Amino acid sequence: MQYELNTLGDLLQKAEQFLERKGVQKPRLEAQIIFAASLNLERIQLYTQDDRPLTESEILDLRKLLVRKGDGEPTAYLTGGKEFYGRKFTVNTHTLIPRPETEELCDLVLSNRQHYAESLKILDLATGTGCIGITTALELQKKGHSIEHLYLLDISEFALEVASLNATLLEQANIPYELQQSDWFSSFTVPAPNSIDLIISNPPYVFTNEYEKLDATVKNFEPEIALHAANLDEIITKIANGAKKYLKPEGFLYIETNPAAAAAGLRILNESGFKQTTSHTDLAGREHFISGRN
Structure with a gap:
């Protein structure tokens, strides 16, 4: 699927590629978890709303989280929660x-x-x-x-x-x-x-x-x-x-x-x-x- 620049789907795809280059295990899953937490969405909504344009503020927040993840920080600290x-x-x-x-x-x-x-x-x-x-x-x-x-x-x-x-x-x-x-x-x-x-x-x-x-x-x-x-x-x-x-x-x-x-x-x-x-x-x-x- 072809996404418009700065839509949720486009940025999620780019995030996965970034994390993969950084050597993060399961980059697609990690990107999904980070996006869902940052945007306050369920993971399924990342795909039902994939053509949604993201605001500059949302993009900035996501970039900060992705950089931290690329530096090795555990996802639970990025999202602030862990299931147990x-x-x-x-x-x-x-x-x-x-x-x-x-x-x-x-x-x-x-x-x-x-x-x-x-x-x-x-x-x-x-x-x-x-x-x-x-x-x-x-x-x-x-x-x-x-x-x-x-x-x-x-x-x-x-x-x-x-x-x-x-x-x-x-x-x-x-x-x-x-x-x-x-x-x-x-x-x-x-x-x-x-x-x-x-x-x-x-x-x-x-x-x-x-x-x-x-x-x-x-x-x-x-x-x-x-x-x-x-x-x-x-x-x-x-x-x-x-x-x-x-x-x-x-x-x-x-x-x-x-x-x-x-x-x-x-x-x-x-x-x-x-x-x-x-x-x-x-x-x-x-x-x-x-x-x-x-």
């Missing part, structure tokens, strides 16, 4: 972009729900966008559990600002929640110890040698504090010791971890007094998660 477990979560450069494997962490928590009480208090430690705690709470509620309270903890006040935006999903479901800034459990306040049913955490777990080799699209844009673990054993120990203090008897701890560190993580959970400690594989067969019971 069927819901749209706000993200920015202060938060890690939610990964598909972390959806598997939520699946793991949900798969064990026959062992949970009807009414639950949940803690999402190192919450970032809040996607893990929010998703788990909403999905458990859908399955008949009452969510008494959800705590979202992070060391970064900027990450908590993003989590607060995503917490509107909780408000719509009438789930009580609280955001707290804390370096692990150091500043965590709760009405009583041993009162949490589920603690879930996706801490930084990329080893230093791995971090140095990360793709530039990750290393140059996503927050190092959410990725890099200089001493993962120390992090898991802090999580385990704090969880022992705040979990109810028979409460559960779930951690996403480096597959190369799963065995060490289980050892730490055992030494901390957890029982029923288990490693769990992801869809790729890697031991990506560990769990234990208080």
Whole structure:
């Protein structure tokens, strides 16, 4: 099809060609996502409105986004959102972009729900966008559990600002929640110890040698504090010791971890007094998660 200059269809075609020259994977899809977000359209509308002329302002905004994408910036930061477990979560450069494997962490928590009480208090430690705690709470509620309270903890006040935006999903479901800034459990306040049913955490777990080799699209844009673990054993120990203090008897701890560190993580959970400690594989067969019971 022949497009007129500066129509949506013409510029979308040029954007795809630009991203392809820049070496961007799946340039057509990436261009569609960027255009749809910038123009506030559904992707199908990019083609039903392909002969629509774009304004100078719209073209300028698109060019800025395409240049950033050409420089390797993740699309989620350009559009300000990422889908996770069927819901749209706000993200920015202060938060890690939610990964598909972390959806598997939520699946793991949900798969064990026959062992949970009807009414639950949940803690999402190192919450970032809040996607893990929010998703788990909403999905458990859908399955008949009452969510008494959800705590979202992070060391970064900027990450908590993003989590607060995503917490509107909780408000719509009438789930009580609280955001707290804390370096692990150091500043965590709760009405009583041993009162949490589920603690879930996706801490930084990329080893230093791995971090140095990360793709530039990750290393140059996503927050190092959410990725890099200089001493993962120390992090898991802090999580385990704090969880022992705040979990109810028979409460559960779930951690996403480096597959190369799963065995060490289980050892730490055992030494901390957890029982029923288990490693769990992801869809790729890697031991990506560990769990234990208080």
